[in-house]
Amino acid sequence: MVVKYPNGKQAETKKIVNRANLGMALETDINKTNEYYLLKDICNVHKKPTPIQIVKVDYPKRSAAKITEAYFKLASTTDYNGVWDGKYIDFEAKEIASSSTAFTFALIHPHQITHLQSVLKHQGIAFIIIRFTKLGETYLVKACDFIPKYLNQERKSLPIAWIRDNGYLIESSYTKPCDYMSVVTKIWR
Amino acid sequence: MVVKYPNGKQAETKKIVNRANLGMALETDINKTNEYYLLKDICNVHKKPTPIQIVKVDYPKRSAAKITEAYFKLASTTDYNGVWDGKYIDFEAKEIASSSTAFTFALIHPHQITHLQSVLKHQGIAFIIIRFTKLGETYLVKACDFIPKYLNQERKSLPIAWIRDNGYLIESSYTKPCDYMSVVTKIWR
Numbered sequence: 404m405v406v407k408y409p410n411g412k413q414a415e416t417k418k419i420v421n422r423a424n425l426g427m428a429l430e431t432d433i434n435k436t437n438e439y440y441l442l443k444d445i446c447n448v449h450k451k452p453t454p455i456q457i458v459k460v461d462y463p464k465r466s467a468a469k470i471t472e473a474y475f476k477l478a479s480t481t482d483y484n485g486v487w488d489g490k491y492i493d494f495e496a497k498e499i500a501s502s503s504t505a506f507t508f509a510l511i512h513p514h515q516i517t518h519l520q521s522v523l524k525h526q527g528i529a530f531i532i533i534r535f536t537k538l539g540e541t542y543l544v545k546a547c548d549f550i551p552k553y554l555n556q557e558r559k560s561l562p563i564a565w566i567r568d569n570g571y572l573i574e575s576s577y578t579k580p581c582d583y584m585s586v587v588t589k590i591w592r
Numbered sequence: 593m594v595v596k597y598p599n600g601k602q603a604e605t606k607k608i609v610n611r612a613n614l615g616m617a618l619e620t621d622i623n624k625t626n627e628y629y630l631l632k633d634i635c636n637v638h639k640k641p642t643p644i645q646i647v648k649v650d651y652p653k654r655s656a657a658k659i660t661e662a663y664f665k666l667a668s669t670t671d672y673n674g675v676w677d678g679k680y681i682d683f684e685a686k687e688i689a690s691s692s693t694a695f696t697f698a699l700i701h702p703h704q705i706t707h708l709q710s711v712l713k714h715q716g717i718a719f720i721i722i723r724f725t726k727l728g729e730t731y732l733v734k735a736c737d738f739i740p741k742y743l744n745q746e747r748k749s750l751p752i753a754w755i756r757d758n759g760y761l762i763e764s765s766y767t768k769p770c771d772y773m774s775v776v777t778k779i780w781r
Contacts, residue, residue, distance in 0.1 A: 447710045449669055452643035455659065470644065473659040480638055484673060486680035489715030493675070521636045526678030 429498040429534045429541070432580035433483065439578050446584055448485030448492055454478055480518045487587065491527040493519065494546075494583075500536045505560035508553055516553055519546040528591050532573065532583060533566060542570035543586045618687040618723045618730070621769035622672065628767050635773055637674030637681055643667055669707045676776065680716040682708065683772075689725045694749035697742055705742055708735040717780050721762065721772060722755060731759035732775045 430450070440446045459472035481495040497510050511531070522529040529546035548569050552561055571586040579585075619639070629635045648661035670684040686699050700720070711718040718735035737758050741750055760775040768774075 441710065444710075444713060447707075447714050447716070452641040452665075453646075454641040455644050455646075455662070457642075457644075467663055470662040470664070471660060473644070473662055474656055475659070476641075486682070486711055486714045486716040489679055491675035491678060491680040518636075521630065522675055524633060525636050525675045527636070527675040 427498075428536070429496050429532070429581065430482075432575070433496055433532070433583075436579045436581045436583070437483075437485075440584060446485060446487035446492065448483055448487075450483050451478070451480065477512065477514070479514055481515055487528075487584070490591065491522070491525070492587065493522045493527050494530045494532060495519070496532040496534075498534045498536055503535055503537045503563065505562045506533050506566060507560045508556060509559070511553065516550060520550060523547060523550075528587065530583075530587075532581065533570070534581075535563065538563070540567075541573040541575070541581060542566050543573055543583055544570040545590070616687075617725070618685050618721070618770065619671075621764070622685055622721070622772075625768045625770045625772070626672075626674075629773060635674055635676035635681065637672055637676075639672050640667070640669065666701065666703070668703055670704055676717075676773070679780065680711070680714070681776065682711045682716050683719045683721055684708070685721040685723075687723045687725055691749075692724055692726045692752065694751050695722050695755060696749045697745060698748070700742065705739060709739060712736060712739075717776065719772075719776075721770065722759070723770075724752065727752070730762040730764070730770060731755050732762055732772055733759040734779070 434450060437448050437450070440448065454476040455473050456476045457470055457473045459470070461469045461471050463469060481493055483496065484491070484493045486492065495511065495515055497506070499506055499510075519529045519531075523546055531544045531546065531549050532541060533544060534541040544566060549561075552565070571590070573586055574582050576582060623639055626637045626639070629637065643665040644662050645665050646659055646662045648659070650658045650660050652658060670682055672685065673680070673682045675681065684700065684704055686695070688695055688699075708718045708720075712735055720733045720735065720738050721730060722733060723730040733755060738750075741754070760779070762775055763771050765771060
């Protein structure tokens with residue numbers, strides 16, 4: 404959006420950030436990429452629905468059941484899982500809109516770490532996708548590298564330098580806006 | 593429940609069947625079994641949350657966000673998936689309360705068949721769990737056996753005789769009320 408200033412100059416205004424939508428861009432990108440992967444038989448990965456506690460449902464005549472009271476529940480697992488070449492894939496995705504320097508551990512719930520540990524124990528492929536919105540950089544960090552850092556919390560966050568050194572940059576294209584399988588197939592093939 | 597009859601005899605009344613809860617017993621059994629499997633490190637399998645389209649959310653002060661309008665969405669995948677020994681497991685579970693003779697194909701949505709086909713293409717372990725409530729019998733039917741029958745619908749249902757011949761009886765115990773992994777480990781080990 405372009406705003407005219409009294410001095411006649413033009414300046415770009417800052418895009419208004421809707422806090423409710425933070426983290427949604429990465430989700431949209433992953434979902435779009437997953438659709439492409441499914442179409443091209445690369446893998447079958449889906450986002451799990453948000454867990455909801457339903458309290459009250461109305462059944463109006465001749466129309467669909469309407470939920471009139473419900474609450475968000477804490478997820479007991481990660482958001483994404485699926486299959487590639489017979490192998491089980493499991494990951495969580497987090498977008499950092501406010502920081503360009505570190506990933507705050509508080510963004511991952513302890514039960515999600517427990518779940519990723521369990522996936523590793525069962526020989527699954529487990530990782531975290533971290534996007535730094537301001538930097539325009541998205542990384543895949545293997546759960547086996549991430550978890551020890553999380554558990555040994557000398558710091559409350561993971562610095563971008565560590566992520567750049569230990570993670571894998573995920574490339575983006577129009578059909579695959581978050582092409583994590585290019586990384587997965589290199590690491591786990 | 594015991595009812596006294598005018599003739600002085602006692603008779604048991606039929607348990608009232610709540611149609612809304614049909615199919616829930618199998619789900620409860622599978623969830624309980626999955627908890628046991630997780631605890632004993634046998635596998636990590638979870639039921640996916642029911643997909644819901646949220647339309648309206650209230651954010652009352654000092655309390656949890658309350659969903660005030662939402663609708664059930666059709667699931668695009670099956671209900672259960674997870675990992676065993678690095679392998680991807682995917683299945684749908686159906687309880688038949690009304691028939692002791694056949695499984696009606698209409699109980700499985702076409703997009704669930706498409707999903708199971710895709711899982712097979714990606715070398716995943718795919719099956720259907722079918723329980724005949726009246727018979728007290730629960731079977732695992734491999735997706736690769738079930739799908740051709742579903743697609744070649746000369747009949748609108750799968751007879752119990754075929755299921756007994758081609759499926760695998762799932763045993764039940766207190767800790768594992770639907771012990772499907774005993775079958776899975778025999779077939780896919």
